[in-house]
């Protein structure tokens with residue numbers, strides 16, 4: 001997989017992110033930032049438990 005799962009862009013460095021609805025995906029930094037700001041990424045990877 002060498003393309004962003006969100007915008008489909010190729011030839012960019014991809015970041016692993018855990019999307020709240022789509023699960024683990026590879027996305028470019030731009031989309032990562034966007035999803036991050038939209039609060040669509042799951043935080044605290046490696047830890048289980050609620051984030052309330």
Ligand SMILES: [Zn+2]
Nearest residue numbers: 004007028031
């Ligand atoms: Zn993207």
